[in-house]
Amino acid sequence: MTASVSVDEFWAWFTPGMWTISFEAKVVCTITLTRAGSPASVTIRGHGMNKGQVASDENWQRAYDRAFADFLEKFDKELDATPF
Known part of the structure; x- marks a missing residue:
């Protein structure tokens, strides 16, 4: 079996508000598994958000941690549902 991965989106952004800032991160990957010449592809998305009052490394890290989780x-x- 072979696997290939394409990272389609890897983004982070913030949205300022009156009292808090929303920090968001998004990850989208397409994974193709091929067995005996038969490929099966799945697209997997992850999103995370954290709210804070300053643009600190910690606030960004929490948004990324939640997106990765x-x-x-x-x-x-998705892997459990793949026919391999």
Whole structure:
């Protein structure tokens, strides 16, 4: 079996508000597994958000951590549903 991965989106952004700032991160990957010449592809998305009052490394890291956790949860479900 072979696997290939394409990172389609890897973004982070913030949205300022009156009292807080929303920090968001998004990861989208397409994973193709090929076995005996038969490919199966899945697209997996992860999103994370954190709210804070300053644009600190810690606030960004929490948004990324939540996006990666969401991505890995969906990744496990998609792999379980793949016919390999």
